Amino acid sequence: MAVTPVVVCLTASGEATARSVAESLTCPVHGRRGRVHHSDAVFDETTEHLRTLFLSGTPIVGVCAAGILVRALASVLGTKAEDPPVVAVAEDGSAAIPLLGGHRGANRLARRIAGDLGGLAAVTTAGDLALGVALDEPPPGWRLANPRDAGPVMAELLAGSGVNIEGENLFGLDPEPGSRVKLVATERPDPEGPGSARLIYHPRRHVLGVGCSRGCNPEELAGLAQRVLADADVAGGAVACVASLDLKADEPAVFDLADGLEVPLALFTAAELEVESPRLVNPSEVVFRKVGCHGVAEAAALASVGPSGQLVVAKARTAHATCALARADRPILQPRGRRRGSLAIVGVGPGAAAWRTPDASRLIADADEIVGYDAYIDLLGPLAVGRTRTGFPLGAEEDRCRHALEQAATGRHVVLVSSGDAGIYAMASLVFELLDRAKRGEPGHGLSDAARRIDIRCSPGVSAMQAAAAAAGAPLGHDFCAVSLSDLMTPRTAILRRIRAAAEGDFVIAFYNPVSQRRRSLLNQARDILLEHRSPMTPVVVGRSLGRSGESLRHLDLADLNADDADMQAVVVVGSSRSRRLELGGRQWMYTPRGYGDRLAGVRAGSRPEPEPGPGDWE
Numbered sequence: 001m002a003v004t005p006v007v008v009c010l011t012a013s014g015e016a017t018a019r020s021v022a023e024s025l026t027c028p029v030h031g032r033r034g035r036v037h038h039s040d041a042v043f044d045e046t047t048e049h050l051r052t053l054f055l056s057g058t059p060i061v062g063v064c065a066a067g068i069l070v071r072a073l074a075s076v077l078g079t080k081a082e083d084p085p086v087v088a089v090a091e092d093g094s095a096a097i098p099l100l101g102g103h104r105g106a107n108r109l110a111r112r113i114a115g116d117l118g119g120l121a122a123v124t125t126a127g128d129l130a131l132g133v134a135l136d137e138p139p140p141g142w143r144l145a146n147p148r149d150a151g152p153v154m155a156e157l158l159a160g161s162g163v164n165i166e167g168e169n170l171f172g173l174d175p176e177p178g179s180r181v182k183l184v185a186t187e188r189p190d191p192e193g194p195g196s197a198r199l200i201y202h203p204r205r206h207v208l209g210v211g212c213s214r215g216c217n218p219e220e221l222a223g224l225a226q227r228v229l230a231d232a233d234v235a236g237g238a239v240a241c242v243a244s245l246d247l248k249a250d251e252p253a254v255f256d257l258a259d260g261l262e263v264p265l266a267l268f269t270a271a272e273l274e275v276e277s278p279r280l281v282n283p284s285e286v287v288f289r290k291v292g293c294h295g296v297a298e299a300a301a302l303a304s305v306g307p308s309g310q311l312v313v314a315k316a317r318t319a320h321a322t323c324a325l326a327r328a329d330r331p332i333l334q335p336r337g338r339r340r341g342s343l344a345i346v347g348v349g350p351g352a353a354a355w356r357t358p359d360a361s362r363l364i365a366d367a368d369e370i371v372g373y374d375a376y377i378d379l380l381g382p383l384a385v386g387r388t389r390t391g392f393p394l395g396a397e398e399d400r401c402r403h404a405l406e407q408a409a410t411g412r413h414v415v416l417v418s419s420g421d422a423g424i425y426a427m428a429s430l431v432f433e434l435l436d437r438a439k440r441g442e443p444g445h446g447l448s449d450a451a452r453r454i455d456i457r458c459s460p461g462v463s464a465m466q467a468a469a470a471a472a473g474a475p476l477g478h479d480f481c482a483v484s485l486s487d488l489m490t491p492r493t494a495i496l497r498r499i500r501a502a503a504e505g506d507f508v509i510a511f512y513n514p515v516s517q518r519r520r521s522l523l524n525q526a527r528d529i530l531l532e533h534r535s536p537m538t539p540v541v542v543g544r545s546l547g548r549s550g551e552s553l554r555h556l557d558l559a560d561l562n563a564d565d566a567d568m569q570a571v572v573v574v575g576s577s578r579s580r581r582l583e584l585g586g587r588q589w590m591y592t593p594r595g596y597g598d599r600l601a602g603v604r605a606g607s608r609p610e611p612e613p614g615p616g617d618w619e
Contacts, residue, residue, distance in 0.1 A: 005059035005109065009036050010046060014063040014091035017117065021061055021089060024116040028386045041382035047072040052353045052383060056361035059085040059105065061113065066097055085109055093117035103134045133171040138201050141331025142170060145190060145200040145237045153199050156181050170201055189235040202237035205328045209243045209301025212253050213320040221253040221321040222260060228313050228323045240332035241266045243300035245273060245291060249340050250453035253321065266304050266337030273299035281314040301326035304336050341408035341454045345428045347421040347461020350547035351379045355462045363459055364415050371404040372417035379419065401431045402446055409450035421463040425484050425512050428458050464571040465510035468543030471553045473589035475541060475573050480508035485522040492522065499526050503533040508576045508592055514566040523572070527561045534558065534577045539590045544570040555588050
């Protein structure tokens with residue numbers, strides 16, 4: 001979930017309150033265009049913007065009527081474990097109402113806002129009202145081991161049961177010794193297990209330092225880590241992070257261990273680990289000669305807990321893995337070291353926020369830096385406000401990708417944006433090409449070793465041909481292909497060969513990059529090749545800037561298609577010999593039948609149609 005909230009203001013009368021809240025929370029104000037005069041970002045459509053923020057996991061503080069937020073978000077609600085905090089604030093600051101995510105920060109947020117504005121926090125959560133605390137929201141640095149039991153335990157407390165406190169009193173409640181309900185603060189595993197009337201809270205003050213051979217079986221390292229924790233009688237919930245040498249950032253066994261424990265991975269350079277050599281129990285000259293420090297597991301654990309921390313379990317080993325455990329003198333709120341950087345390669349769709357996937361919005365909301373062509377970053381609108389953005393011009397695609405990879409190599413979460421789908425004529429393939437060249441050691445690849453160890457994720461988007469097809473009807477209803485007419489990367493001879501093959505195969509064809517200022521003949525050549533194989537009346541649709549300002553959609557015949565009909569903002573979809581037009585309600589549609597009519601006719605005639613593979617035959 002994004003940590004920084006967004007204050008959404010809809011009217012000029014709420015601006016002063018919105019700005020006060022934003023200054024208190026150190027967060028941006030998003031204002032409705034034409035109604036709010038001073039904001040960090042503007043939006044045009046309230047419901048769409050609220051849904052975009054919500055689906056991206058961004059906490060929302062709406063300076064507006066609660067009903068506006070309810071109606072806007074009702075259709076996109078998930079579970080209470082997933083939904084981000086949503087707080088409605090009265091325009092005069094008199095009330096702050098947590099609507100969603102009460103125990104994910106909304107109650108706390110509402111109380112803070114009300115305190116700053118001198119208003120009322122209208123908290124309605126039963127546990128908060130009865131006890132003044134949320135038992136499933138422990139203090140920073142603590143973890144509730146059995147959150148599913150929080151509901152039944154709270155129900156017993158609301159029914160009048162007292163509470164027995166074992167260990168630190170995290171919530172400042174009045175204890176009743178002998179009570180069946182227990183709140184237990186401990187570093188040790190819970191001996192009674194789930195289902196008992198007790199909530200177990202673990203302080204995150206331990207660190208697992210690990211090392212392993214290249215290609216170590218993840219189960220081997222995970223088993224060793226569990227053995228070390230068991231020997232120390234420490235619960236997995238008391239682990240704050242897994243730590244290792246930065247050379248292990250791309251080792252599956254290491255990051256799988258961190259993922260399994262649901263903790264971050266902290267990485268250190270060999271020089272940073274070598275500083276811990278005087279504190280090592282098992283220094284090794286062999287390790288020093290190999291990686292530049294006298295130990296990995298013990299040194300990483302000690303580096304993570306700091307000078308006041310202590311080693312609890314010295315290095316234990318298996319055939320291919322090592323593990324040590326260290327303990328800090330207090331719960332760890334922010335692990336030391338560098339986290340594993342990540343690069344999300346995101347397709348943001350044709351432009352409209354409604355056509356951007358929630359997954360893409362979440363990745364963008366969590367980004368430390370957004371990289372891309374300036375015009376594509378601009379498509380993100382308010383979602384990019386307040387985040388570091390690095391724009392590159394057209395023609396600087398390799399520079400764009402290298403910058404994104406190297407920034408991720410420093411431990412940042414970077415998003416590389418493309419319009420449409422990032423894997424279709426966009427940046428995803430270039431990223432992997434650069435990484436492939438680096439792995440093979442090709443001269444001039446220009447990537448550091450650290451850039452090859454980042455976490456990479458590709459998030460799909462609505463492509464230009466999908467947007468054009470949806471606007472036109474269903475021209476991609478049967479077999480289709482896509483061909484780029486840009487000859488900057490592909491020789492013209494290869495482009496023309498592919499067009500001929502697609503024409504002979506009777507594919508519906510989506511032409512990307514159909515016409516540029518320099519290149520105006522290829523679209524006409526493509527038309528002439530297609531006319532050798534299909535009717536001059538073959539339906540064609542030209543979609544331009546779909547999902548953006550100034551969008552247009554034109555229907556025409558293949559014989560009439562020429563270079564003046566398109567530009568680099570357009571995609572041209574040419575039907576197959578089976579594609580058809582349909583006039584309905586004064587609007588023209590285009591579709592390509594898949595053959596259902598022929599099959600159904602055969603069924604009615606008593607013949608047995610030949611089955612086709614695939615789960616979508618009758619969808």
